[in-house]
Amino acid sequence: MAVITISRQYASGGNEIALRVCERLGYRIFDKRLMVRAAAVLGLSEQEIFDFAETSYKAKSFLERVFGGSQDVAQVRLWKEDASGTRSVQELALSESAALQLVQFAIRDAYQVGNVVIVGRGGQALLADQPDVLHVRVVAPEEERIQRVKEELRQARQAYKADIEVRRDAQDRIAMRDAASAEYLSRFYNIRWDDPQHYHMVLNTGKLDVEEAADLILLAVEHLPERAVA
Template sequence: MPIVTVSRQFGAGGSELAARVAEALGWPLLDNALLDEVAARLGTSREAVAARDERRPSLAARLADALALGATDAEPSVTAALPGRDAESVAPPPAEEQVLAVTQRVIVEAAARGPVVVVGRGAQAALAARADALHVLCCAPRDARIARVAAREGLPLGAAARRVDDVDRERLTLVRKRWGRELLDPSHYDLCLNSARLGLAEAATLVVETARARL
């Protein structure tokens, strides 16, 4: 089944680009809905998954992961049995590796079911071997991305710049660590589109035309 993956630099408008492409093609969009599916499979909240989504965990989170992975099966049941506490209220957040593994499984299953547009989450790496996949990178100059994030999130330019740099670094680290690939290596993509120069409407048209011709 044909697939379009949209990787993106933070603030380049990749999610909006993917939504436009999915609507034009009439295909399902796997973006924020992916968080809901991963959360449901892990039996946790969407917020807990979002905290690990495409982000390098903090030192505290990494230590918590190590403790969770090293804990025995008996420990959670003991804690859950404390008076006034139930299992859900004390359930630890999912470890990074759990979130990544389940996320990859959801992406692969969605691709197997039918045409789909997938946003980020290393989909271009997880589906790299698929001959029926069109891999797209949505990028833009840093200044343009900072301006977009500042306007979208109501942030001063300095705070928006820090956010752009932090999220970019987290995504690069995740893809490098999980798949041994460079997120911004153009050789991993069929189309690399500068949304600041093209605009999202024209960029989406290019993706749709390429998808129809190739897939």
């Protein structure tokens, strides 16, 4: 019934580690399917779901932080049916607050079921006080992260660009993604994303490969207290 949260720097290998842990433990990864499950409990349809994670959050500018309120983060389409049975599509704006509450409900629901790995989304903050949850942070040296992103960009673009230009793009993407993750945790949970006190362990993929990191996580999970049965 254990739960694992994984916070990761962009391009640190955290996603790959999460998937490997799930394979070895037979756990589920927290993804759109679990969001759909939570939405169904709330009486929502799949069309009303927006997974408001760090990956969909953009770091705000100084002016946005000072003057901006809870803004809309997505447009979702809903089918509406009138008294005559005529169906139409309605566009509905989804606010930050509503999207965040849905994600939080889904995380709590996944925790109750157990045997799940939650990557990002503030899981380490939302489940901080649960003794049967293991909190892991994954980091990597900046140069290794740059090389990983450079390779991803080359494959995605399928075109030659000067190495210095690809490197600059990779650095910009890393800085943007890390800044968004840090701001997400600071804004919505008032914690520092990189504070090691929020984690049981910090794994450096510059020192460990995916399999070695998974080994350490599995060893730590074995020492978590069992959840009390109600």
